[in-house]
Amino acid sequence: MTREMVYTIDFLDSGDVYEWSITPTGAEYERVTDYTPTIYVTYDGRAEDGLSDLQERLASSPTVASMAIEQWRQGFRHEHESILRIDVRELAAVRPLASQIRKLGWPGEYKLYNVDFSREFRYCLERGRDPTPTRVPSVLAIDAEPPALSNPPLTELQINEETVTGSPEAILYAIQRRLRQVDPDVLVLSSGELIPTLSEMADQHDVDLQLGRRPGWERLAGRSTYESYGSVGHSPARYNVPGRVIIDRSNTFFHSQSGLDGCLDMVRRSGKPLQELGWASIGNVLTAMQIREARDREVLVPWNSWRHEFFKPLSTLHDADRGGYTFSPEAGFHENVHELDFSSLYPNIICQFNVSPETIRCDCHADRADVPGLEYSICDERGYLPDVLQPLIDARDTMKREIREIDDEERVAVLKSRADAIKWILVSCFGYQGFSNAKFGRIECHEAINAYAREILLDTKETFEANGWHLLHGIVDSLWVTAIEGQKQTPLTELATVISDRVGIRLEYESAFEWLALVPLRDRDEGALTKYFGKVASATGDEPEYKYRGIECRQRSTPDWITNAQQELIVTLDQSRSPEVVCARLQRQLAELHAGRVDPEVLTIDNRPSKHVEEYTRTTRTVAALQRAQDEGLDPQPGQDVSYVVVDDSKRSRDRVQLTHELSQQYDAEFYADLLLRAAESVCSPLGWQRSDIEAYLSDHQDSSLAAFQN
Template identity: 90%
Template sequence: MVYKIDFLKDVYEWSITPGGAEYERVTDYTPTIYATYDGRTEDGLSNIRERLEYYPTVVSMVIEQWRRGFRHEHEPVLRIDVRGLADVPSLASRIRRLSEPGEYKLYNVDLSREFRYCLERGRDPTPTRVPVTLAIDVAPPELVNPPLTELTLDDETVTGSPEAILHAIQRRLGQVDPDVLVFSSGEILPTLSEMADQHEVDLRLGRRPGWEQLAERSTYESYGSVGHSPARYNVPGRVIIDRSNTFFHFQSGLDGCLDMVERSGKPLQELGWASIGNVLTAIQIREARDRGVLVPWNSWRHEFFKPLSTLHDADRGGYTFSPEVGFHEDVHELDFSSLYPNIICQFNISPEMIRCDCHADRADVPGLGYSICDERGDLPDVLQPLIDARDTMKQEIRESDDEERVAVLKSRADAIKWILVSCFGYQGFSNAKFGRIECHEAINAYAREILLDTKETFEANGWHLLHGIVDSLWVTAIEGEDQTPLSELAAVISDRVGIRLEYEAAFEWLALVPLRDSDEGALTKYFGKVASEAGDEPEYKYRGVECRQRSTPDWITNAQQELIETLDQSRSPEAVCARLQRQLAELHAGRVDPQALAIDNRASKHTEEYTRATRTVAALQRAQDEGLDPQPGQNVSYVVVDDSKCSRDRVQLAHESPQQYDVEFYADLLCRAAESVCSPLGWQRSDIETYLSDHQDSSLAAFQN
């Protein structure tokens, strides 16, 4: 089995063996695209075939039988074999220009190159053994000011002259012979290559000479957030995983990535940089290929006409109950297992099956009246094996005592989880190859119905619903009423709905946090203590509060967790504020490491595009001064050193090793974190400040002693 494909002058199929790696050279590969005709004349395919006959990038053409969609029959399709991968986009664009809009539809045009090759040549890119890895990490300032004088090879830090650095890498490559290079940044590759040229060192990072840049860096926007995609690079015979540009490796490690390689057919290097939607699409493409269905170049599934009243009912998300703010004891959490993917499979929701013509008189989807065909859809067939595999892995994790095996299974289950989490939202994505907005709407409609029915069932059996979010519910016993055991109740609901309702956890207590400056509950902010046996280490669960927010400094995170522990021990806002008082004293005394106060924020624009002098702008300006060239979508890490200023001196970058911090700024952050802890007990910011003012002197004296 191949695990890496290199496109040099010829194609090199790399396989890894117990003894290392080997390749097969392929000289006859030609990528393929397809065209269908929707025009008025009968000889449309023959016409386009004649017009492309002598086009230099066309190698051959033939009429084949394919399906253009899952509900379509086989029909004549023009197969066009293209000279090379680089010629595919230009040829596809030319065909579009040769016809009236919509006359020709093109397929299999924009597939990634290694995935395309495996699909067309029938190659399985799953490695036959676990690949050997070598991690190379370089601090960002080193990359900005080469040559490198320090880097880390796996866990070993190497320092010295550029020649010493290069020779150390050479030696390690020879010793390890890695199949995968894991870089902290893709820019390590061109930096090392330039150093090797300057110092005349024969450094070969690949298994053959040379390297190439696959893609320029870019900025994108997704669901209102700006992201950054770094430049991508390639070396022959080895996979490159860039930790600054990988979702699956970050979330599930190498084991999770390898599981997704097997399921999606995307080779490891492409899977390393792929998004969740990209991998889901690859799985769908493989399913489509098995069914003789082509992959559309662009999604042209228009939204069905619907009356205004249906639009209003359909344009809603999953159901979220208003949380009952407060500190609640003896709480139980239950979750529907993979609710949205199971809804898709249970109710056969698939783009080609929703609102089908053959059942137009039916109203299957609650509240919306959409029909769903009885014929099994493609999307359920794609997702059901993933659901089953994850359930099997979770069962084995619960039963296994083999820690190494459990770690592998957790990584694989995590990778599958992200596909299942995203499959629902991807149905509403306008560029999804196989998606339809009506599927998105139908899934939400079923989810709302299920959650409302479940709430009624709990309340009829002696349980009060404190909160519910889409697929999770938190309940507590209704005082004075008999309760049906939750395990029994969960089994009844699971049988009725057809989706397993799982008992997730028991909480000694659960705190539901209000919105700031409001009595209304924050939908996704809560924390609590998981019930445990006597003598066990206490376990706390945090969601939405500061210690779970990406930009919160480490010291504030730890401080808030200490406050929550204090609340657990005392059930008293006064005790929490006493602990807060000591933390503030520590902050004022300058005893906090400034590095522990670093804030990570993501830039949403280029520095010059900001109109306000924010802290992030100050950090970006400092980064520019050092030649770091921060891009929209990239993170910048800084410590606030003097928040009274508006210039770049307001902050220092984390790697500048700041020796001071703005006490009042961080004291305010800490008090905000404390308010999240105290507010479920009815204390707001003003109550905290009153306590601090009344106890200031004694608390400072206690700290100093």
């Protein structure tokens, strides 16, 4: 058999492996019977021959298949040395064996490497397999509503675009028929729980349903709750069926952000098979890229990061812990504004200045002060991190250039998906350096990148001002400028080229705004750092384009109706430049709301609870929604979204809200009116009107409110 690719791998209870390869007409597999995962051990104790002693102690272990001394490097700045390779009989024994070895010596005596890889990625890495498909995989999507999944059997679901209803047998036969017709390489599911649910239904109704290309299914991991950067998230259970990739839409970042094309491009760049990439985090995929680079350099991957923070004086700690630079925005309504952005600023800083965990504060250049303000040295020897990121930067730049130059809509869509996937890796690479569990991170890299960024932004501000441009706002890598009256302006495209050449990082002219509104903080005159909206200038007279950042219509918990209403108010502001006219439009919206003319479905609020319902001490709206969800048998978990409409906010019981699947025509108009007033304040406040001014206008014109709506 000629194997064109290995796009998914199944691990059998016997220890054997099925390597699945896509063919022009479907898929085929090869059974592998000799796979043994590998870990590595170094010894830092006092005994003369600690590794030989460890070999003797493990010789009789039933989980060890074989051992050998090999030459590897412990880190990117280390020389090759003798390291013990241990081949483990089965994947399930890798972590228990590693834990056992760690306990054999004093703390830190035995260091372990290549322990905690995901299983398909490990297999491809160790066996030299490329998981990139040689053709676009065929896809079948199956969707079911959460309440139905919680109360099987299913009597309605969607298969691709088709809604299927009927008895459980009819549902199962419809899926079976579509599986035969499509023979999908990828199953995109609304929830992985469809796999056990459909399998149990098939058993109960004696239907021969086979979701995989071979019989059976397995649960790879149970559901869990985690905390990341102060936010609670939920990871649902993960499932596998033989010969097909499962993408769970309730548990996928890359597929939701960049589609299948973006995922496939990331598979090629990371070496992470499609199913694992589907559930992987950005940091997980970035780590896979780093691990492949380490493998190419014969560097092992530590089980736990043990990169200590370098000693530094208190003054340096103060200077280092400042983050990116942000200029205080000038709140207000500004006309003829221009936006310029540094292209992938942080990744380009890493590559331009060779910032990498093994180059920062190197011993060979300890007398140098390369990093501005921090006096850290950076080695001249090329770091591994720039080698990981530079191909991504170059690829994304090439994609963006091709998107601008071609008219093929299908090709543009593919390129945008791929560019979006790369963007998320580039966005996260900086923050990941400061992540305590990063395999190859170092906090000094994080600090150095910020220091370079601050210096670049301050120098750029001075250059703009010296050439006739006033800086209205600047945040990390973006700047907004307007012409200084009475001064001659250097053209911005020319100025961007000058700055790009001097800095070594491209400053791009992003867009011109007819006007830009920088929103002030509530009840204060200072500008909010990340809240603005504006109208993009158009030379062709096309449909107006508006940008929104940070305001209510960009917040995930904002109901659709409030989002649309706020955008209508912004259009009104554009047409009138008058807070009174905006408030007149607001008055009509409030009248519509109070008259009961709004569909409750567009008033849905999505919130993500951080605790189980019994752990809350106050009866909030979210708690009320969780209580109702429990009544429905939904068992909501911390980190999972809960969606509801507020129907009577005066109550403090579960009757305060209704879940989306139980909606009536009822909603609490006063509650949603308050949300709308907050959204209106964001629109009017750049013109100097706060909420009190808006309420005064509405009070003065209250009698004409309903009449205005009826007209």
